[in-house]
Amino acid sequence: xxxxxxxxxxxxTFELIETYDREIARIAAKFKLDTYPxxxxxxxxxxxxxxxxxxxxPLHYNHWSYGKxxxxxxxxxxxxxxxxxxxxxxNSDPCIAYLMxxxxxxxxxxxxxHACYGHNSFFKGNYLFRTWTDAASIVDYxxxxxxxxxxxxxxxxxxxxESMLDSCHSLMxxxxxxxxxxxxxxPEQESKNIAEREEYIQQHINTLxxxxxxKETEVENPKEQNFPSEPEENLLYFIEKNAPLLKPWQREIxxxxxxxxxxxxxxxxxQVMNEGWACFWHYTLLHELHNEGLVDDGFMLEFLQSHTSxxxxxAFDSPYFNGINPYTLGYNMxxxxxxxxxxxxxxxxxxxxxxxxxxxxxxLHYAMKNFKDESFIQQYLSPHLMRELKLFSILDNxxxxxxxxxxxxxxxxxxxxxxxxxxxxxxxxxxxxxxVYNVAVKGDRSxxxxxxxxxxxxxxxxxxxxxxHLHKLWGFNIKLESVTSSGEVLKRYQYPMKAPADL
Amino acid sequence: MSFIIDRxxxxxxxxxxxxxxxxxxxxxxxxxxxxxxxxxxxxQDMDRSxxxxxxxxxxxxxxxxxxxxxxxxxxxxxxKEFITGDEFERPEQGGGGQGNGGGxxxxxxxxxxxxxxxxxxxxxxxxxxMFDGLALPNLVKKQLKSTSSxxxxxxxxxxxxxxxxxxxxxxxxxxxxxxxxLTGSKNNELATLKKQLWTLEEQPADIxxxxxxxxxxxxxxxxxxxxxxxxxxxxxxxxxxxxVKTPLPSTKAVILCIMDVxxxxxxxxxxxxxRFFTLLYLxxxxxxxxTEVVFIRHxxxxxxxxxxxxxxxxxxxxxxxxxxxELSAKVIKERFPQDQYNVYVAQASDGDNWxxxxxxxxxxxxxxxxxxxQYFAYVEITSGVHQNLWHEYTKxxxxxxxxxxxxxxxxxxxxxxxxxxxxxxxPAKE
Numbered sequence: 001x002x003x004x005x006x007x008x009x010x011x012x013t014f015e016l017i018e019t020y021d022r023e024i025a026r027i028a029a030k031f032k033l034d035t036y037p038x039x040x041x042x043x044x045x046x047x048x049x050x051x052x053x054x055x056x057x058p059l060h061y062n063h064w065s066y067g068k069x070x071x072x073x074x075x076x077x078x079x080x081x082x083x084x085x086x087x088x089x090x091n092s093d094p095c096i097a098y099l100m101x102x103x104x105x106x107x108x109x110x111x112x113x114h115a116c117y118g119h120n121s122f123f124k125g126n127y128l129f130r131t132w133t134d135a136a137s138i139v140d141y142x143x144x145x146x147x148x149x150x151x152x153x154x155x156x157x158x159x160x161x162e163s164m165l166d167s168c169h170s171l172m173x174x175x176x177x178x179x180x181x182x183x184x185x186x187p188e189q190e191s192k193n194i195a196e197r198e199e200y201i202q203q204h205i206n207t208l209x210x211x212x213x214x215k216e217t218e219v220e221n222p223k224e225q226n227f228p229s230e231p232e233e234n235l236l237y238f239i240e241k242n243a244p245l246l247k248p249w250q251r252e253i254x255x256x257x258x259x260x261x262x263x264x265x266x267x268x269x270x271q272v273m274n275e276g277w278a279c280f281w282h283y284t285l286l287h288e289l290h291n292e293g294l295v296d297d298g299f300m301l302e303f304l305q306s307h308t309s310x311x312x313x314x315a316f317d318s319p320y321f322n323g324i325n326p327y328t329l330g331y332n333m334x335x336x337x338x339x340x341x342x343x344x345x346x347x348x349x350x351x352x353x354x355x356x357x358x359x360x361x362x363x364l365h366y367a368m369k370n371f372k373d374e375s376f377i378q379q380y381l382s383p384h385l386m387r388e389l390k391l392f393s394i395l396d397n398x399x400x401x402x403x404x405x406x407x408x409x410x411x412x413x414x415x416x417x418x419x420x421x422x423x424x425x426x427x428x429x430x431x432x433x434x435x436v437y438n439v440a441v442k443g444d445r446s447x448x449x450x451x452x453x454x455x456x457x458x459x460x461x462x463x464x465x466x467x468x469h470l471h472k473l474w475g476f477n478i479k480l481e482s483v484t485s486s487g488e489v490l491k492r493y494q495y496p497m498k499a500p501a502d503l
Numbered sequence: 504m505s506f507i508i509d510r511x512x513x514x515x516x517x518x519x520x521x522x523x524x525x526x527x528x529x530x531x532x533x534x535x536x537x538x539x540x541x542x543x544x545x546x547q548d549m550d551r552s553x554x555x556x557x558x559x560x561x562x563x564x565x566x567x568x569x570x571x572x573x574x575x576x577x578x579x580x581x582x583k584e585f586i587t588g589d590e591f592e593r594p595e596q597g598g599g600g601q602g603n604g605g606g607x608x609x610x611x612x613x614x615x616x617x618x619x620x621x622x623x624x625x626x627x628x629x630x631x632x633m634f635d636g637l638a639l640p641n642l643v644k645k646q647l648k649s650t651s652s653x654x655x656x657x658x659x660x661x662x663x664x665x666x667x668x669x670x671x672x673x674x675x676x677x678x679x680x681x682x683x684x685l686t687g688s689k690n691n692e693l694a695t696l697k698k699q700l701w702t703l704e705e706q707p708a709d710i711x712x713x714x715x716x717x718x719x720x721x722x723x724x725x726x727x728x729x730x731x732x733x734x735x736x737x738x739x740x741x742x743x744x745x746x747v748k749t750p751l752p753s754t755k756a757v758i759l760c761i762m763d764v765x766x767x768x769x770x771x772x773x774x775x776x777x778r779f780f781t782l783l784y785l786x787x788x789x790x791x792x793x794t795e796v797v798f799i800r801h802x803x804x805x806x807x808x809x810x811x812x813x814x815x816x817x818x819x820x821x822x823x824x825x826x827x828x829e830l831s832a833k834v835i836k837e838r839f840p841q842d843q844y845n846v847y848v849a850q851a852s853d854g855d856n857w858x859x860x861x862x863x864x865x866x867x868x869x870x871x872x873x874x875x876x877q878y879f880a881y882v883e884i885t886s887g888v889h890q891n892l893w894h895e896y897t898k899x900x901x902x903x904x905x906x907x908x909x910x911x912x913x914x915x916x917x918x919x920x921x922x923x924x925x926x927x928x929x930p931a932k933e
Contacts, residue, residue, distance in 0.1 A: 054517070080801075
């Protein structure tokens with residue numbers, strides 16, 4: 001019982017989008033996709049570039065770096081060097097998805113399936129997003145942040161605020177809590193509490209000030225206590241709470257940047273899964289539409305054409321190669337999980353005894369909810385897929401003149417490959433691990449950071465610039481030590497003063 | 504549950520503020536880029552928008568990152584021939600695409616690795632950067648503070664304005680027209696009814712006719728009543744005088760460009776002079792509401808020509824500078840009275856002059872030009888030693904330090920600095 005196609009030409013209308021959305025929603029519900037309500041917004045290319053510039057958010061505080069990004073994007077776009085994304089989707093409740101007006105009807109349907117049902121359900125389901133972000137309050141928070149920063153600019157001058165933001169942005173990656181979630185606050189409480197908090201914090205900074213030696217008898221202290229007693233991974237948090245010289249509004253700005261960093265933190269760690277999940281579902285949902293006869297073959301051809309170009313993975317020696325395409329990897333892994341569930345081979349039964357032959361939908365939902373890229377790959381990358389993508393790993397040891405192929409897609413290499421690939425999505429691999437180690441509470445109040453070296457990789461040259469920013473925030477000397485896993489200090493940096501000294 | 508919203512009509516320029524902040528922050532670098540590109544540009548391009556390229560280093564936002572080195576295991580797709588244990592030379596960075604080079608290929612989306620950052624600024628922004636810090640010398644606003652002076656004059660009529668502008672005749676005329684339009688059909692009907700009435704009244708009276716007459720009279724009465732409902736004057740009829748503001752002729756300026764086109768002026772020298780005049784023109788254009796340009800070229804004789812001829816036609820011959828100055832003085836006197844125009848004179852030459860003529864030039868300048876102009880700028884485009892004209896002019900400079908400036912230009916890269924020098928902000932003449 002084939003139905004009549006919903007549309008037959010490329011032109012979209014609002015009615016058609018509504019119809020498609022209704023049909024896709026119906027099918028998505030069949031697959032138990034649980035989503036936030038959707039808010040689909042049609043925008044034009046210029047607005048898309050605006051959205052690009054402000055890291056995809058519908059509104060954002062003002063900063064020159066967004067202007068730079070805008071100039072960059074618009075220059076590239078106008079000269080035809082890059083196309084714009086078909087959509088941007090925001091992890092909020094309701095989930096806001098931007099659709100470009102240039103898209104054809106097919107593309108709009110694809111994007112609705114991809115963003116409004118794929119990404120949206122991922123945002124709602126995945127544990128990282130559930131733990132770290134408040135979808136319901138993010139837009140309110142952005143409004144608050146924008147207004148607050150605008151007010152600060154009025155009161156303290158644009159330059160002052162800008163330099164504050166510069167410094168915070170340079171430490172943004174280190175402004176997240178990775179392990180402990182601070183208690184949630186609603187935006188209403190948030191703004192209500194600001195004044196209170198400002199005063200409260202200011203009083204609390206005195207831990208440092210009260211340490212000005214009062215008892216001269218106890219100057220000789222055999223073992224000094226570290227402050228903080230445990231290393232602190234969230235630099236911005238530490239500074240917000242402890243930097244002695246900051247004014248309340250400056251602390252609030254740090255807090256805003258920190259919150260934004262925390263909001264984006266899960267996205268960084270789930271790129272492969274998130275895109276894979278969304279691609280899997282746009283593929284499945286649109287095929288279902290086709291099966292029901294709601295879209296015609298022409299629609300499918302156009303859809304498949306863009307689908308394949310999205311999940312195209314150039315080989316390592318291709319001029320187009322630019323790392324592993326997260327869409328490809330994610331999509332193929334999702335499809336692979338489905339395959340393992342529905343048509344397990346002997347190999348699958350050996351590698352994945354717990355999921356081979358189980359109902360695929362439940363297994364897939366479970367995978368989506370409970371993993372991040374690193375663990376997802378570790379758990380689900382199958383030998384079958386490694387063979388299909390022809391993965392191999394290269395050991396690059398700078399001290400040796402040659403590169404070595406350490407594993408390829410064969411029996412002895414599967415485990416190692418999977419391990420290496422998962423490792424590649426470990427945040428420690430992507431960013432250096434730097435933590436607050438100590439403050440010389442009884443001395444010059446210098447702040448000591450420790451860089452825990454991962455795979456013997458040193459810090460980049462920008463470290464000194466970042467330390468300058470850090471110095472501006474902290475107000476006293478900054479020291480940075482690169483420490484090996486055995487606890488040996490390999491290199492020290494200092495700001496201000498002196499070039500880095502090798503030990 | 505979905506909401507579909509059309510945002511296309513929402514504001515587009517969300518990034519404007521951020522863009523301006525960027526421009527402000529990198530003002531210095533951008534200005535330098537603008538100056539560089541000025542040197543390279545041909546005149547026709549001078550006031551177009553421009554691609555500005557500044558070093559990306561300056562605009563980077565630092566963050567802690569991994570440096571080169573260490574041990575890494577990276578996974579790549581698309582194996583063709585490798586087996587475990589293969590070893591090979593480290594490929595050169597950048598060779599064979601980005602692939603082998605960047606282990607963290609996805610680490611940056613802002614195009615790290617490019618060493619320059621290019622973006623576009625509009626024409627206005629370009630000129631602003633170009634003229635930044637310059638001010639017209641002795642900028643005296645001659646005619647009033649005229650940029651803000653307007654004259655009101657009547658231009659047609661409107662339907663809506665204040666009562667004092669009511670135009671009675673037009674209003675009543677409109678009302679009359681409306682009344683005719685609205686009562687036309689009734690008048691016709693009335694006329695036919697009356698005719699009927701008359702014919703009936705002429706007939707011998709009987710009951711049937713009497714009742715008919717009665718009926719027609721009733722109809723006539725209702726019609727008359729209805730006609731009364733059409734108002735005599737409606738708000739719709741009112742006409743008001745319409746006034747518009749027109750700016751009064753504002754501060755006017757005229758530039759007299761004087762150039763030597765004698766045989767000694769090579770094409771490249773002319774080219775440089777051309778740039779100088781273009782700059783001057785653009786600069787003055789931005790400071791006055793209306794700017795006229797007069798081109799005077801000379802060899803042994805001077806003539807006023809149009810721009811095309813001024814820059815592009817070829818002439819040869821000897822050089823008598825005073826001919827041009829004489830003509831300039833005449834033009835100024837006849838066409839550009841001092842009370843209406845700011846007169847600027849710019850002269851470009853290679854310094855060559857008929858030997859005995861230079862002294863005459865000096866005299867002409869002193870007596871019949873300098874007293875009437877705002878500013879006289881002389882550029883000598885030569886890489887050799889100064890010739891007699893320069894020496895004569897030097898004496899003048901001492902006599903008129905504020906109104907007279909002279910500079911030497913050696914190469915085209917010198918033009919802009921010299922231009923700045925000539926027109927650097929100076930205290931205004933009293």
